[in-house]
Amino acid sequence: MRIDSVDLFYLRMPQVLDIGDGSQDMLLVRAEADGNVGWGECEASPLTSIASFVAPLSHSACHPVAASVLGQRLDHADDIARISAEVRAASLDLLQTDHTLSGIEIALWDLLGRVREQPVWQLLGHRRSFPKTPYASSLFGDDPQETLEKAAAVRRAGYRAAKFGWGPYGTTSVQGDADQVHAAREGLGEDGVLLVDAGTVFGEDVDAAALRLPALEQADVGWLEEPFTSGALRSYRSLAARSATVRLAAGEGAHNPSLAEHLIDHGGIGFVQIDTGRIGGIGPAARVARHARAAGVAFVNHTFTSHLALSAALQPYAGAQADRLCEYPVEAKPLARDATTTRIEVDADGTVAAPDAPGLGLEPDLEALRGYLVDVEITVGGNTLYRTPELRP
Amino acid sequence: MRIDSVDLFYLRMPQVLDIGDGSQDMLLVRAEADGNVGWGECEASPLTSIASFVAPLSHSACHPVAASVLGQRLDHADDIARISAEVRAASLDLLQTDHTLSGIEIALWDLLGRVREQPVWQLLGHRRSFPKTPYASSLFGDDPQETLEKAAAVRRAGYRAAKFGWGPYGTTSVQGDADQVHAAREGLGEDGVLLVDAGTVFGEDVDAAALRLPALEQADVGWLEEPFTSGALRSYRSLAARSATVRLAAGEGAHNPSLAEHLIDHGGIGFVQIDTGRIGGIGPAARVARHARAAGVAFVNHTFTSHLALSAALQPYAGAQADRLCEYPVEAKPLARDATTTRIEVDADGTVAAPDAPGLGLEPDLEALRGYLVDVEITVGGNTLYRTPELRP
Numbered sequence: 001m002r003i004d005s006v007d008l009f010y011l012r013m014p015q016v017l018d019i020g021d022g023s024q025d026m027l028l029v030r031a032e033a034d035g036n037v038g039w040g041e042c043e044a045s046p047l048t049s050i051a052s053f054v055a056p057l058s059h060s061a062c063h064p065v066a067a068s069v070l071g072q073r074l075d076h077a078d079d080i081a082r083i084s085a086e087v088r089a090a091s092l093d094l095l096q097t098d099h100t101l102s103g104i105e106i107a108l109w110d111l112l113g114r115v116r117e118q119p120v121w122q123l124l125g126h127r128r129s130f131p132k133t134p135y136a137s138s139l140f141g142d143d144p145q146e147t148l149e150k151a152a153a154v155r156r157a158g159y160r161a162a163k164f165g166w167g168p169y170g171t172t173s174v175q176g177d178a179d180q181v182h183a184a185r186e187g188l189g190e191d192g193v194l195l196v197d198a199g200t201v202f203g204e205d206v207d208a209a210a211l212r213l214p215a216l217e218q219a220d221v222g223w224l225e226e227p228f229t230s231g232a233l234r235s236y237r238s239l240a241a242r243s244a245t246v247r248l249a250a251g252e253g254a255h256n257p258s259l260a261e262h263l264i265d266h267g268g269i270g271f272v273q274i275d276t277g278r279i280g281g282i283g284p285a286a287r288v289a290r291h292a293r294a295a296g297v298a299f300v301n302h303t304f305t306s307h308l309a310l311s312a313a314l315q316p317y318a319g320a321q322a323d324r325l326c327e328y329p330v331e332a333k334p335l336a337r338d339a340t341t342t343r344i345e346v347d348a349d350g351t352v353a354a355p356d357a358p359g360l361g362l363e364p365d366l367e368a369l370r371g372y373l374v375d376v377e378i379t380v381g382g383n384t385l386y387r388t389p390e391l392r393p
Numbered sequence: 394m395r396i397d398s399v400d401l402f403y404l405r406m407p408q409v410l411d412i413g414d415g416s417q418d419m420l421l422v423r424a425e426a427d428g429n430v431g432w433g434e435c436e437a438s439p440l441t442s443i444a445s446f447v448a449p450l451s452h453s454a455c456h457p458v459a460a461s462v463l464g465q466r467l468d469h470a471d472d473i474a475r476i477s478a479e480v481r482a483a484s485l486d487l488l489q490t491d492h493t494l495s496g497i498e499i500a501l502w503d504l505l506g507r508v509r510e511q512p513v514w515q516l517l518g519h520r521r522s523f524p525k526t527p528y529a530s531s532l533f534g535d536d537p538q539e540t541l542e543k544a545a546a547v548r549r550a551g552y553r554a555a556k557f558g559w560g561p562y563g564t565t566s567v568q569g570d571a572d573q574v575h576a577a578r579e580g581l582g583e584d585g586v587l588l589v590d591a592g593t594v595f596g597e598d599v600d601a602a603a604l605r606l607p608a609l610e611q612a613d614v615g616w617l618e619e620p621f622t623s624g625a626l627r628s629y630r631s632l633a634a635r636s637a638t639v640r641l642a643a644g645e646g647a648h649n650p651s652l653a654e655h656l657i658d659h660g661g662i663g664f665v666q667i668d669t670g671r672i673g674g675i676g677p678a679a680r681v682a683r684h685a686r687a688a689g690v691a692f693v694n695h696t697f698t699s700h701l702a703l704s705a706a707l708q709p710y711a712g713a714q715a716d717r718l719c720e721y722p723v724e725a726k727p728l729a730r731d732a733t734t735t736r737i738e739v740d741a742d743g744t745v746a747a748p749d750a751p752g753l754g755l756e757p758d759l760e761a762l763r764g765y766l767v768d769v770e771i772t773v774g775g776n777t778l779y780r781t782p783e784l785r786p
Contacts, residue, residue: 010773012449016450016452017452018452018456019452019453020452020453020454021452022451022452022455022486024451024452025451043486044486044487044488045444045445045451045486045488045489046448046451047444047447047448047449047771047778048444048445048448048487048488050444051438051440051441051443051444051445052438052441052444052489055438055439055441056405056409057409058409058415058417058418058439059409059410059412059414059415059418060411060413060414062415063411089593092593092622092646093437093438093671094437094441095437095441095488095489095491095648096438096445096488098488099488166453199454200482200485203478229481229485231652231655233651233655233658234658253485253486255488256624258622258624258625258626262659265627265659266655278488374773374774375772375774375775376771376773377770378440378444378769378770378771379768379769379770380403380440380767380769381767381768381769385440
């Protein structure tokens with residue numbers, strides 16, 4: 001097959017709020033080759049990624065992303081890796097590239113899987129799609145009482161694991177954070193897996209983060225996620241050495257496999273969290289999953305948007321039985337919920353799995369999505385480089 | 394002062410060629426506070442950075458870059474660091490942010506220096522601006538004979554150091570690369586400092602790069618630059634261990650200080666090369682210079698564009714006498730040459746230095762630049778978010 005077109009669609013809620021909820025907008029990718037179609041999603045600023053796709057050539061290492069994708073051969077999984085390598089080389093000095101590539105790469109896997117009538121995880125060489133324990137991913141409440149009620153609701157909904165993050169955590173006081181964590185534990189019950197996401201709030205400040213460890217240990221928290229910005233390897237390593245029971249989790253910001261591997265090799269993390277919509281797609285995420293396994297680090301997805309993104313996030317470690325957890329968005333906005341005609345539901349055993357169906361195993365709900373479509377037009381030197389295309393099957 | 398406006402200008406040559414010459418376009422930044430103006434330059438895809446500056450809010454960690462700059466107080470150097478930290482936090486998940494921030498940060502330093510009537514290097518705490526030995530930065534010729542002639546011309550022009558890179562290097566054969574390197578040495582003469590830039594051509598392949606070491610050693614090459622992609626720390630460390638005399642240089646791709654520090658801490662490099670137009674500006678570059686000095690690694694700028702960018706690149710290590718080299722673009726396009734009314738010229742001693750004048754010490758040549766200005770318009774949901782502003786003093 002030959003890649004004939006790649007279309008990018010900016011979708012968003014009627015109102016986008018200044019809260020830590022990444023499901024308020026979406027950059028959807030449609031790829032077509034010889035009449036076959038695949039879909040993907042970037043976890044990225046939609047307008048900025050659209051600009052990177054069409055940006056005029058700056059020099060030989062700063063091409064628009066489109067230049068290395070359109071017209072390429074797509075017959076085997078290896079073609080996706082080759083195209084991705086060409087994109088990264090030809091757009092090396094265009095920083096947004098990795099985010100834009102991610103959704104395109106995912107769409108190519110979906111397309112290839114649909115044509116081959118195989119799930120993406122089979123194309124990756126996995127023998128089966130093992131069930132994962134979804135953890136409900138929520139924002140901390142504005143106060144401990146709200147967090148307690150949220151955690152109790154998560155428990156009532158049947159989840160065995162829950163993560164709370166962002167909101168006021170790290171912005172008030174050590175005692176305030178302790179109250180939040182204990183409230184989450186109280187609401188979730190003693191037997192639930194409790195995880196905490198600090199949302200990089202401590203920058204590189206190891207002491208500030210270390211002051212939170214006693215409460216996290218008392219509340220039997222499974223991991224402390226992103227205490228620091230993702231590049232602060234020294235801070236991660238120092239805090240890991242000071243923590244008795246709480247393991248560190250990080251990696252969602254990694255926009256290429258190397259960055260995630262540095263956290264494993266030099267940061268002392270116990271869990272690596274990969275967003276396939278940022279790291280360059282499913283292939284790079286699968287590479288990190290292999291590296292993590294060899295290093296004794298657990299792999300887990302990072303997903304806060306649609307089930308199209310969730311399916312893409314599950315594929316890279318679908319066959320890894322030991323990697324049991326799965327981030328499962330429970331507070332997503334209607335846009336994310338409406339994005340697909342079916343969703344990856346929690347089954348009677350309380351688990352989820354990458355679909356046993358061709359490609360990503362989900363269909364975008366185009367009729368619903370058209371209601372969220374944003375008109376974008378970009379003109380440079382009198383030439384219209386981008387105008388929102390028709391959202392067609 | 395209060396930052397009243399930040400304007401971004403996309404400038405480019407009438408024709409942009411698919412060659413490794415980053416001086417073919419430019420993203421110029423004008424910042425104004427209480428009637429005072431400063432100028433900076435991003436080393437970035439202009440359209441993509443403009444989009445990141447105005448992109449609609451996606452969520453609390455994905456704001457447009459403009460949101461954290463406009464209206465801010467700017468009275469002291471610390472304000473620049475504070476504003477930069479706010480930009481990186483509020484636009485954490487917008488990958489292009491660091492490139493866009495770079496030019497803005499530089500413009501703020503220029504503005505503050507002009508108001509204080511002090512060079513930026515003084516604001517950074519340096520006591521004087523030490524002379525640096527400029528190395529002429531050129532592309533390899535298409536064949537060894539062309540490279541020999543280019544190197545001889547560089548020598549005749551009075552340069553004591555030269556770097557050749559990109560072009561065919563690493564794309565033909567080990568012998569072909571050796572011929573290129575020996576031709577450069579022959580043209581430059583025995584006493585010149587010869588540096589080689591592989592332009593990440595070997596990916597992560599240590600063996601392929603190691604095959605080039607004997608010729609580099611025979612030609613007494615001072616450094617081998619970017620044999621690998623910038624995140625390939627293991628490859629860097631392995632090659633450094635296999636190299637007897639040739640030290641490794643890297644860092645130009647670093648879009649935050651941590652990435653450069655990882656190359657120093659874990660990559661075994663001997664030279665760290667920082668582009669202030671990518672790493673977040675002058676403050677982050679100065680941080681890397683301090684880290685490098687403590688680790689026994691030499692700091693050197695990366696600059697391939699205008700002398701406005703060159704001045705910004707010299708400021709962070711102006712006071713470091715031991716860091717002697719300076720990348721000095723000699724093949725820049727007319728756009729880069731015309732960008733400023735004066736330039737940082739090589740003096741009678743064959744050295745260059747950060748100007749002893751307020752701010753960056755250079756004035757943009759607005760009349761000349763207007764001839765290169767590109768009209769851009771970005772419309773989202775019926776609202777025009779960006780239209781090329783007037784290029785005014």
